[in-house]
Every structure is written in C-alpha cells, then in structure tokens.
Amino acid sequence: xxxxxxxxxxxxxxxxxxxxxxxxxxxxxxxxxxxxxxxxxxxxxxxxxxxxxxxxxxxxxxxxxxxxxxxxxxxxxxxxxxxxxxxxxxxxxxxxxxxxxxxxxxxxxxxxxxxxxxxxxxxxxxxxxxxxxxxxxxxxxxxxxxxxx
Amino acid sequence: xxxxxxxxxxxxxxxxxxxxxxxxxxxxxxxxxxxxxxxxxxxxxxxxxxxxxxxxxxxxxxxxxxxxxxxxxxxxxxxxxxxxxxxxxxxxxxxxxxxxxxxx
Numbered sequence: 001x002x003x004x005x006x007x008x009x010x011x012x013x014x015x016x017x018x019x020x021x022x023x024x025x026x027x028x029x030x031x032x033x034x035x036x037x038x039x040x041x042x043x044x045x046x047x048x049x050x051x052x053x054x055x056x057x058x059x060x061x062x063x064x065x066x067x068x069x070x071x072x073x074x075x076x077x078x079x080x081x082x083x084x085x086x087x088x089x090x091x092x093x094x095x096x097x098x099x100x101x102x103x104x105x106x107x108x109x110x111x112x113x114x115x116x117x118x119x120x121x122x123x124x125x126x127x128x129x130x131x132x133x134x135x136x137x138x139x140x141x142x143x144x145x146x147x148x149x
Numbered sequence: 150x151x152x153x154x155x156x157x158x159x160x161x162x163x164x165x166x167x168x169x170x171x172x173x174x175x176x177x178x179x180x181x182x183x184x185x186x187x188x189x190x191x192x193x194x195x196x197x198x199x200x201x202x203x204x205x206x207x208x209x210x211x212x213x214x215x216x217x218x219x220x221x222x223x224x225x226x227x228x229x230x231x232x233x234x235x236x237x238x239x240x241x242x243x244x245x246x247x248x249x250x251x252x253x
Contacts, residue, residue: 049158049162095173095177098169099169099173102169106162106165106169109165110158110161113161133172133173133176134176136173136176136177136180137176138180140176140178140179140181141180141183141184142184143180143181144180144182144183144184145184145185145188147181147184
C-alpha cells in the first residue's frame with residue numbers, strides 16, 4: 001500500500017521535479033567513479049585544483065550523500081504531508097550539489113586558465129551547476145509555499 | 150589567457166567563490182519570496198491589477214472621463230444655482246406685489 005502511495009506521489013510531482021531526478025544520475029555516477037578510480041586526480045593537470053581541496057574519496061562521500069538526501073526528499077515530498085521539511089531537504093541537497101559541480105567547474109577553469117588544462121569540462125560542469133541553481137529556485141518556491149504566513 | 154595573467158589563481162578563485170555564493174543566495178531568497186507570494190492568494194494579483202489601471206492608457210482614459218464628468222457636474226451646479234437665484238428673486242417680487250396690493 002505504501003509503495004502505491006509513494007509511486008503516486010512521485011508520478012504526480014515528477015513534471016515539476018524532473019530536473020532534480022535527472023541530476024541524480026550525474027551525481028551518482030560521479031560518486032561511483034570517484035570511489036572506484038582512486039587516482040583520478042593524478043591523471044590530468046585539470047584536476048590539480050580539485051585535488052588541492054579534497055581527495056577523491058571525500059568528494060565521493062559528499063556527492064553520494066547528496067544523492068541519498070535528494071532521493072529521500074523526492075520520494076516523501078508531497079506524499080507524506082506530516083513531514084514538513086522535505087522541500088528544505090531538497091533545497092539543501094540542491095545547494096550542496098551546486099557547490100559540488102561549481103567546484104569541479106572552477107577547478108577545471110583555473111587549471112585551463114593558469115596551468116594549461118583542457119577547457120572541455122568547463123561548459124559541461126557549468127551547465128550542471130546552472131541546473132542545480134534552477135533546482136534551488138524551485139525548491140525555494142516549495143519552501144515558501146509551506147512556510148507559515 | 151594573457152588577459153587574466155595579471156590576476157593570480159588565488160584571487161581569481163576567491164572572486165569566483167564569491168560570485169557562486171551570491172548566485173546561491175539570490176536563487177534561494179527569490180525562490181522563497183515567490184513561493185510565499187504564490188501561496189498568499191489573491192492580494193498581490195489585485196495590487197498588480199490596480200497598478201496596471203494607473204499606468205495603462207485605459208486608466209488615463211478613465212481619469213479623463215472622470216475629469217469631464219466633474220466639469221459637467223460643476224456646470225450643472227452653476228445652472229441650478231442661477232435658476233434658484235431667479236426663483237428667489239421672483240418670490241421676492243411676488244411678495245412685494247402682494248404687499249402693494251394689500252396697501253392699495
């Protein structure tokens with residue numbers, strides 16, 4: 001019975017939250033490859049800046065945690081009215097995800113500008129960051145709607 | 150990338166992180182405010198309609214029509230006042246005629 005309720009909740013809100021569902025994929029995939037390829041940052045000068053901030057495993061833990069929080073929030077938001085903080089969780093996950101993709105983008109940008117790294121990742125990562133910015137705005141809308149007037 | 154060589158990587162990073170913080174704060178605040186407005190019902194819509202009336206050409210037409218109406222009412226008041234004065238004068242004349250008849 002609860003499965004049916006979850007499925008109905010997810011499908012009814014899917015059109016407005018499609019981008020959040022889609023953004024689970026690159027985050028999850030990146031978390032997995034960061035866990036599996038523990039020497040990723042040593043392979044290219046483009047990872048120099050990222051490697052200075054944190055190692056592969058820490059980045060992986062951050063991004064996979066964001067995935068789990070977002071998945072949990074997306075399942076319960078709008079399905080169980082008793083829990084009022086699911087839009088807040090979605091917003092939190094979007095903010096952390098934005099910082100994650102923005103740090104990747106910035107790392108590649110700095111490497112490209114100052115150390116001769118490749119530019120190709122900058123457009124892709126900045127696109128993901130902009131998507132997360134939109135997710136923050138939409139989750140903010142839901143936070144505003146649920147906040148007491 | 151010679152045009153960025155004047156700025157070192159650390160300064161560039163600080164600037165970019167600041168920009169990121171600003172964009173995040175803006176998206177958060179604007180999102181929450183618009184969400185609250187949407188949930189607050191009709192009040193903002195009414196205000197928008199009132200604002201549109203004032204600034205719109207139709208709004209100016211309405212103001213002009215009201216001004217014309219006010220002028221017409223003023224003219225009508227003047228005519229009524231003049232008529233009342235005439236009636237007043239006529240009554241005084243009539244009183245004097247009656248008094249004269251009584252003496253005669």
